[in-house]
Amino acid sequence: MTETNRIEFKQELTDSLEKEVIAFLNYKEGGIIYIGINNEGIPVGVADFDGDQLKIKDRLKHNIAPSCMGLFDVVSEQNDNLNTIKIIVASGSEKPYFLKKYGMTEKGSFVRVGSASEPMPQRLIEDLFARRTRNSIGKIKSNQQKLNFEQLKIYYEAVSKKLNDKFAANLELLNTDEQYNYVAYLLSDSNNISIKLAKYKGTSRVNLIESNDYGGESLIKATKQVLDKIDLENKTLTQITSKERKEIRLWDPIALREAIINAFVHNDYTSEVPPKFELFDDRIEITSTGSLPEGLSQEEFFDGFSVPRNKEIMRIYKDLDLVEQLGSGVPRILESYDKQCFKFSDHFLRMSFPIFSNEVDGHVIGELGGGAIGGAMGGAIGGAIDLTDRQQEVLAIIKSNRGVSYRAIAGLLKINESAVLKHIEILKERGYIVRVGGTRGYWKV
Numbered sequence: 001m002t003e004t005n006r007i008e009f010k011q012e013l014t015d016s017l018e019k020e021v022i023a024f025l026n027y028k029e030g031g032i033i034y035i036g037i038n039n040e041g042i043p044v045g046v047a048d049f050d051g052d053q054l055k056i057k058d059r060l061k062h063n064i065a066p067s068c069m070g071l072f073d074v075v076s077e078q079n080d081n082l083n084t085i086k087i088i089v090a091s092g093s094e095k096p097y098f099l100k101k102y103g104m105t106e107k108g109s110f111v112r113v114g115s116a117s118e119p120m121p122q123r124l125i126e127d128l129f130a131r132r133t134r135n136s137i138g139k140i141k142s143n144q145q146k147l148n149f150e151q152l153k154i155y156y157e158a159v160s161k162k163l164n165d166k167f168a169a170n171l172e173l174l175n176t177d178e179q180y181n182y183v184a185y186l187l188s189d190s191n192n193i194s195i196k197l198a199k200y201k202g203t204s205r206v207n208l209i210e211s212n213d214y215g216g217e218s219l220i221k222a223t224k225q226v227l228d229k230i231d232l233e234n235k236t237l238t239q240i241t242s243k244e245r246k247e248i249r250l251w252d253p254i255a256l257r258e259a260i261i262n263a264f265v266h267n268d269y270t271s272e273v274p275p276k277f278e279l280f281d282d283r284i285e286i287t288s289t290g291s292l293p294e295g296l297s298q299e300e301f302f303d304g305f306s307v308p309r310n311k312e313i314m315r316i317y318k319d320l321d322l323v324e325q326l327g328s329g330v331p332r333i334l335e336s337y338d339k340q341c342f343k344f345s346d347h348f349l350r351m352s353f354p355i356f357s358n359e360v361d362g363h364v365i366g367e368l369g370g371g372a373i374g375g376a377m378g379g380a381i382g383g384a385i386d387l388t389d390r391q392q393e394v395l396a397i398i399k400s401n402r403g404v405s406y407r408a409i410a411g412l413l414k415i416n417e418s419a420v421l422k423h424i425e426i427l428k429e430r431g432y433i434v435r436v437g438g439t440r441g442y443w444k445v
Contacts, residue, residue, distance in 0.1 A: 023117035045082035070315030
């Protein structure tokens with residue numbers, strides 16, 4: 001590994017960190033900074049691993065303007081069995097970024113030139129400032145100022161993070177006049193944003209058979225409801241023979257999750273048009289408003305270069321473990337689907353994912369349901385004599401879909417989630433299943 005226009009090495013944490021980060025924020029492709037690797041690309045490790053990570057986050061939060069929160073990740077990485085720190089920096093949409101103490105001057109603004117960070121010429125600073133995005137959702141005042149955030153607080157507590165009295169300022173839910181901005185409105189308990197999920201019979205929009213509206217609530221809650229509903233629709237056909245067990249899902253669950261979250265995080269909410277989700281017999285379509293951010297080509301988009309449209313939403317989704325590393329979503333989707341599944345227009349981005357197959361050994365995927373569950377029970381867990389019928393049904397669903405959620409199981413069995421939780425606790429106590437990887441993990445049977 002060598003230094004390039006997108007990679008910078010630092011043997012240790014130095015006073016020039018902000019300069020390097022600013023240069024990547026002002027660069028069209030962003031970049032990566034490694035702490036604990038010398039100029040020759042040789043890992044030397046970091047002495048105060050945890051302390052340095054905290055210092056990095058604090059320095060970038062307080063020393064750079066405009067705010068770069070949501071535009072960087074600080075993650076640990078092992079290189080030659082040594083602890084190193086990897087700082088992933090996205091290209092910012094509010095260029096020019098600069099050191100607060102020097103302002104928008106050549107002494108405070110930097111840009112990446114080759115493998116070096118150079119002072120930005122004053123003419124370029126003025127040009128970038130003239131083109132700066134001023135109508136971002138972080139700057140737009142919410143029409144409603146009496147907002148509640150009980151749902152948001154619950155979601156933070158669920159990941160062992162508690163919001164204090166200054167959470168609105170810390171999460172950048174206020175504009176420059178200290179009033180709630182449009183981000184706050186989207187994340188509040190009540191709004192007028194309508195998230196539509198439609199299901200059609202056939203391959204066109206002629207025959208609508210189901211319409212779901214997850215609007216009027218926190219964008220986080222709507223996201224989780226869409227994820228759960230589509231996970232429920234992403235059915236698994238299971239066939240058990242004397243020799244083997246065959247199963248297939250309509251869509252790759254990891255890629256599908258990334259696509260759904262990308263649609264929520266990168267949607268252009270300034271148009272007040274939210275993302276929409278549509279299910280057909282042969283495909284799923286996910287449409288978000290707003291095409292590629294300015295300066296980002298399709299090739300760079302597919303390569304995972306990140307230019308977050310809504311950095312405040314990105315930051316909160318990362319806090320809640322809905323988003324992993326910056327720029328990881330699209331490459332993860334491309335592991336299962338071709339670039340042709342992405343359709344770009346002047347005002348929209350649509351992802352259209354076909355089902356993998358419409359049948360397995362003559363069993364049509366559209367005919368899933370009780371038969372698939374019953375088949376799995378009869379062939380796979382006939383020996384589970386210490387379980388009730390309902391617990392065997394829960395186990396059968398988990399065996400056919402290791403990433404299934406409580407809500408999806410409850411929907412399939414038409415019981416409430418608390419009952420599902422009790423059955424799962426029994427399955428865990430009796431050694432049938434083990435949870436691997438927390439909320440974003442899977443069941444090991």
